Amino acid sequence: MSKEGKSGVSSGKKIERETKAPILRQAVMRRLPQRLSANAEFRLPPVPALLEHYTQVFNNLWVSIGRVFSAADLDQFRAGLKQNLERAWAASPYSAVKVSFSTIAPPGSGLNWNVDVETQTMADEYAYWVKTRTPPLFGKHPDAKVLDLARSLGVPAETPILDVGAGTGRNTLPLSRAGFPTDAVEMAPALAAILREEVANEGRPVQVFEHSILDPNLPAPAGHYRLVFLAEVVSHFRTFAELRALFEVAARLLPAGGLLLFSTFLSSDGYKPDDVVREMSEVLWCKLFTRRELDDAVDGQPFQRVSDESVPGYEKANLPAEAWPPTGWFETWSGGQDLFDLPVGKPPMELRWLVYRKTS
DSSP: OBBBBTTSSSHHHOOOOOOOOOHHHHHTTGGGGGGOOOOEEEOOOOGGGGGGHHOOOOOOOOTTOOOOHHHHHHHHHHHHHHHHHHHHHHOTTTEEEEEEEEEETTOOEEEEEEEEEEEHHHHHHHHHHHHSSSSSSOOSOHHHHHHHHTTTSOGGGGGGGGEETTTTTTTHEEEEHTTTOOOEEEEHHHHHHHHHHHHHHHTTOOEEOOOTOOOTTOOOOOTTOOOESSSSSSSGSSSHHHHHHHHHHHHHHHOTEEEEEEEEEETTTTTTHHHHHHHHHHHHTEEEEOOOHHHHHTSSSSSEEEEEEEEEHHHHHSGGGGGGGTTTTTHHHHTTTTSSOEEEEEEEHEEEEEEEOOOO
């Protein structure tokens, strides 16, 4: 039976076609994902404290290309990302978490994702420096504080020194040339190889120990050195336990009256770094400690603090004019600007020279 009336048109309710431009634009855009394809890979710093930030970044990205995750799907991604952030962080702050994704082929509108870890060690990082950077990697001149302190100890020939984290010999070689019996500790194979070559070329009586200073098998002689120093090394430490272990090792290597010198980043008084800042400080090669942590690390150990000075302040005042800054990156790094994108003098941290004397 016909549904048409006498006029020949439908007797049902007339359909009103949509003509509003904004609504039509949105309707068309909802079809776009069926013909839009994408694939990408991101390498994230392994900062577990940034889990929610990273999750939101990817959720916003996927929404922007028409891939809207349900709450359950987003929870699944967050769980996978959390697991891999923690795995990468445990391995090394120089590792990366790789997040890759690709859209399902049209006319599908879904998305496949994957999260994995790319492990990278400090030794790997320095090997890359050696391959890609023009030497000298850490500057041409020795640290003014190191040489000044060494000279203050008396006759060079009677002042054995241990350079920890010696790199390619920026401090080791000038000390040896000045007559100080000097040994070196360098755990990065690529740097240790260069240092050994430089020592051999100059015929210097320098032992190079390819170890971590915290390695219990370090063969450096106990009670032998009058000065043990670490320049730009504690910035690679990861934990309070490592900082405390440094004093324990120094107590074994130094005689009574011997000096421990090291540079470390300390937070400003009244500032309490949160987890994001602490973890990012490791990623950016400027591990941050508080003064309370420093005091706790030395508590109960046979050391008394002798001095506490700004590294950039001391070096700028005491290096030859042509030697400042030591490298193109030193000023911003030592002033905390690698971690905090703030004007000079504003970051709540600074690299400090600390000197301790072994008391017994």
